[in-house]
Amino acid sequence: MPKIFQKSEAFFDTFERKPGFQKTTHYCPGCGHGTLNKIIADQVAELGIQDQTIYVGPVGCGVFIYYYFESASVSAAHGRASAVATGVSRSNPDGIVVSYQGDGDLAAIGTGNAIHAANRGENMIVFFVNNNLYGMTGGQLAPTTLLGQKTTTSPYGRSKSNDGFPLLVAEMIAGLEAPTLVARVGVNNPRNIRQAVKVIKRGLEIQRDKKGYVFIEVLSQCPTNWKKDPEQACEWIDDVVSKQYPIGVLKDLADEQGPQERPRKEADFAAVAKLLGLDAEEKTVDKELILPYEEMRFKFAGFGGQGVLSLGMMVAQMSMQYNLEVTWLPSYGPEMRGGVANSSVVAGKNPISTPVVDAPNVLVALNRPSLEKFGPLVPKDGLIIYNSSLIDQIPADLKGKVHALPATDLATAAGTAKAANVVVLGFIARLTGIFELAELEAFLRKTFNKPALLEINLKAVSSGWDAAGTI
Ligand code: SF4
Incomplete structure (x- = not known):
């Protein structure tokens, strides 16, 4: 069987979420998340970085990634994955930190965290899964919802006067000085998937080489909330979504950039305790x-x-x-x-x-x-x-x-x-x-x-x- 159709070595053998789900994921049929998970896992396995990789999961449809990727993982509160990933990255300078976030998570409640992590040029790769709405909670309007797009909270379609314009997060981040690689890819057809594989591999290599912050926006189909069958959903990305969110590499400084040194600083707990009036020596009783x-x-x-x-x-x-x-x-x-x-x-x-x-x-x-x-x-x-x-x-x-x-x-x-x-x-x-x-x-x-x-x-x-x- 060609490797592309085989389960990646970077996945667990079984997904033990609950009885009956050991072999399949929780994603809906035709969802882009599954394809993206497979690309990430394949590239992690190919680069031999599985043991170094630490995933930070979001709240949203990607919440269960820790059931799939056989690496270390941390779950973050809603919108906070980039902030948690910052802590994980700084305390594990040898780790390869992957922040996996959806558009409700990263582009709404988590915008501040995401922008500032990017602006600091943290050593992390952020996957921003853009399916134009809140998927897990039933298809509400997100900052990325297209003008005119109907969602459960915009039943007459998104209007610029009421809801503003779709947020171009990749463009915003590409405008910052610090990020090393910013790109937008799609997982809806073989051509886009081949390009996504290349970009994701490059992003992970940048992480392996400690060359700073990578942001990859992924146009991903949500057949369930778009009320389309999987084939129509894939076509809708080509025909409509990618017109608003053009696919391509927005910024790539990897070849001219060296490693981003961020040496780990050991905390001086004694000094902190003293500052807080909790210095152990004064208050400890000498008794076992x-x-x-x-x-x-x-x-x-x-x-x-x-x-x-x-x-x-x-x-x-x-x-x-x-x-x-x-x-x-x-x-x-x-x-x-x-x-x-x-x-x-x-x-x-x-x-x-x-x-x-x-x-x-x-x-x-x-x-x-x-x-x-x-x-x-x-x-x-x-x-x-x-x-x-x-x-x-x-x-x-x-x-x-x-x-x-x-x-x-x-x-x-x-x-x-x-x-x-x-x-x-x-x-x-x-x-x-x-x-x-x-x-x-x-x-x-x-x-x-x-x-x-x-x-x-x-x-x-x-x-x-x-x-x-x-x-
Ligand atoms: S609701 Fe949408 S994004 Fe979420 S798993 Fe289903 S198809 Fe995927």
Whole structure:
């Protein structure tokens, strides 16, 4: 079989997105994305740069590229791929960084990020997939929509008086001084695909040689939202789209340009910490903590307003004082208005691979929805502490060791129900054996400036500590 029809070596063998999709992509039949993915993968394989290549994926129809390309990959928030790619490129000077973005992503919400990355001449190659509309979300008007083109949000066609003119992004970027190569290609017919192969290969060679920024706009068919069959969609690029967006190389300085040196600078963490008043030497306690688990994975959950985020913050800050590696990850949003808010804390002596806590070994549930949501995720050797002042029923499917703590009642007795989180702090410190009561008190003295508040919180922490002593 000719190589062009074979699966590229730079693709995964199977695409494990979900059962039934192992062999095919998620793209619609006739979509230009698939052709572009194949060209990129073939050229990456041919240049032997697969191990160096790092893809930065967008939000949009290209979002799942990490299921296809067998290389490192990062997903960026909507419109931010060029900014993320900047960080990836600067921290991996030997990497070949590919930013893959659609027109809704790059030419609308991400315009600023894209233009400034280009203007800095970052070592990266940007693929800008232009299909004249927002594909993934159902075909809304994009900055690249043609005049007169009907979309779901321009049912009478794009008008220059209402929506402005189609944005010529490649021309804008070619007008900047820094970019090395700027081109527009098409993936709609064999002639255009052959030209696209050449341009993409040249762009990747520029990356291999560290010769700066490459921008390749790709006219790509979206039969689904154009409401055309794949053949008509390909013809429409020739007959209409390419008249607005002419195919060709707009700028190529690769032959006259040397490598763009961007040496990696090591951050001086000590200087930053000092600047922020967090210098470790001053605040570190000289004591080795004994942890009940190799890595402490806490989940603190409750209603917004119950102090679960600050409880996580307190545990994280205490852990940092003992020189542990620590992450703190809050989760809120609509939950702040009464649902389940939570914070995850990971603490340990080794570097932490992820701040996400899927299976907590210590769960604190301050309300019933939290216990029902996270309780079943705690493994058999984990601890579940629930607020028995507010929870009168516990789920039947809990595997971890369950402890009832009347946190709200104890906090109310100490002076305010709001101190329930500090009651919990005292309880888990003694239950897990991580911190001593005197250490908690010293921490609270530094945290609460107002004497009345401090007194309540000292009472609260000690009532939680005492409650754990009765177990
Ligand atoms: S919606 Fe359009 S761009 Fe998105 S996968 Fe389908 S054909 Fe391709």
